[in-house]
Amino acid sequence: MERTLVPPVVATRRSGRAHYYPDVTDAQWADWKWQFRHRLTKLEELEKFLPIPAAERALRADVLRDFRMGITPYYLSLVDADDPADPILRQVAPIAEEYLFRDVGEEDPLGEERYSPVPGITHRYPDRVLMVISNSCAIYCRYCTRKRIMYEDAVPDVEIDRMVEYIAKTPRVRDVIVSGGDPLTYGTKKLESILSKLRAIPHLEIIRIGSRVPVSLPQRIDDELCEMLAKYHPLWINVHFNHPRELTPDAAAACDKLSRAGIPLNNQSVLLKGVNDDVPTMRALCTGLMKMRVRPYYLYQCDQIRGAEHFRTPVSKGIEVIEGLRGHISGLAVPTFVIDAPGGGGKVPVMPQYLLQHDTKNQRVVLRNFQDRLFVYHEPSGRARPIGERSGELEVPAVASPIVESAAPAANAPAPTAVERANGAAPAKASSGTSNGKTNGNGKSNGRSRAADQRVGADGKPVVGKSRWVHRGHSREERVRKANET
Ligand code: SF4
Structure with a gap:
């Protein structure tokens, strides 16, 4: 098929x-x-x-x-x-x-003007610059961070030349992000005249273009444009899809053309209240992008731009969305959630907490996986490790953990949090005889018996092989014996 x-x-x-x-x-x-x-x-x-x-x-x-x-x-x-x-x-x-909300927020929330050595260039990171070559877009997004520059007069050529000149005389710049506005709203010839000047700069290694045209005007991605862009490799394009309904056959065809021209495509979404601030929408978006060979790259917290307060979500919402993606879909499809630090601090990645404890004395870390299960991982120590100190899953009701040493909780005690469990709190008693009381990434019980699921295979025999056995600091003989006792 x-x-x-x-x-x-x-x-x-x-x-x-x-x-x-x-x-x-x-x-x-x-x-x-x-x-x-x-x-x-x-x-x-x-x-x-x-x-x-x-x-x-x-x-x-x-x-x-x-x-x-x-x-x-x-x-x-x-x-x-x-x-x-x-x-x-x-x-x-x-x-x-x-x-x-027209008076709430900033005109220039990322301080781009402050880091601008010449008009149109923002030089905030050591080796790369942003180059704003256009003031117009196919669509105007109501939450745009660069609202302040959006008027239709084209950026004068002389200004563009000064931007190119700045890059040419700044050898540490090895990567330029050509943005706007939307550079792909220019005609192919005009765009080529800019790209050819950039490509002539010997120390400039990478050209990236930021564009929402594949989303808003996919007809623009024609053969003539793709052939021209392919002359200026290594050239990357960052696109900006926010919602799975934007992943249309026309958009897919546009992305396919760009990919066939050898251009890697990465997507930058903005987390927007009432648009994509829920896990099912973001899952559909990220998996749909992967089918179009577009890598979900960043998920941005909405900037504090003037007039966009109604789009902003709490930071915890972004963490919740990533938590609902990580482990549930391919890692390739999970974007990095970032907050662009106000005033020009740059992108700061914000993650759900998966490293719960870093015990430098005992050279071990406690990790939480996407199902909220805890694991001990030992760092290299260059010495033989006693049996009781081995790595593996933490907190197992049916097998005394060598790491968790605490009294059994009262039957009606609330379930300890992941951090409490990492610190040695005993698990709450499961409400059913078969459930292990653990939760999945959505906070719901996974409803499985760990003893049955992880220590005995489908054939009823103990599993002592590689993947289905979660090692918890017992010898193989001990594990087999305990599985047989269950
Ligand atoms: S396409 Fe990009 S630059 Fe243009 S209005 Fe939308 S977010 Fe702003």
Whole structure:
């Protein structure tokens, strides 16, 4: 059976090109310049397709005085017209909350201007720079960190030349991120004139382009563009998909073209309230991206940008999302959750806590896996380790652990937390005779008997082989004996 690159797209009753643009020809729809020219930029244009409550109209119009709107016909076609809280629409249409929070947040939350040696360049990390070559995008995301620069006048060529000059005279810069705005909204010739100047700089090793065009205007990724980009390798592209409904056949075809041009694709999502702030959505997004050969790279905490407070989630939400991905889907599909430190501190990775204890005296660490099971791992010590000090799973009800030494808890005692267990608290008694009382990553009981699951195989014989046996500091003979006693 032929495998499809394209993830299934859930059809809604009133969405798609046929619903919004029934009279547009195939040729027009496939023409990226037609798409770009027909972007919805005014409230009255959007209203023709999606009604705006009268009470909100004035607020929304006011919002557009601060930050422009742009929605390509293609991106509008992804919107479910029957859902006022549609996650696609929410990313690009002004709403009343944006007005209410218009004074909350910063113009330049990452201090990009502060780290700017010449206009358009941000030099924050030692060996790489950000180069902002464009002030326009195919769509304008309401949470954009660079709202402040979004107006349609093109960046003058002389400014772009000064940026190139800065990179050329700064030998420690080996990597440039060409961004904007969206560089791929430029015509191919203009973009090539910039890339060729960059490629001529001997110490510049890597060129990366940041673009949301494969998401918002996939028609732009045509053969001419891909052939041009392939001349300037090593060249990478960071794309920006936020929701699984953006993974359409058109987007998949655009990513496929770029991949075939030898361009590695990495995705940077932003965690947005009401868009993708739950585990099932992010799982569908990350696994769908993998099918399109796009590596989920970063999941950003939403920056403290002015007018985007309604998109921001607590940091714990991002940790919860990563916890719901790690171990449950391929590690390749799990992005790094990062907070871009306010004022220009750079990206700080934030992880669920899997290293629960680091005991330097005894040279051991206690680890928690995705199922909330605990394991002791010994660091190299260069000496023979006594039996009782071996690595393995911690806290096993049926077998006395050599590490956990504490009295049995009262029957109604609350289950100890993972950290308490790492520190030696005994497990709470399981409520059923068969459950081991452990939880999976979602905090629910996994409902399995550990004794049956891990010490005896499906054939009822003790498992003493490699993978199904969790070693807990007993000799093989002892383990077999205890399995037989169970
Ligand atoms: S495409 Fe990127 S640069 Fe453009 S508005 Fe969206 S987030 Fe900002």
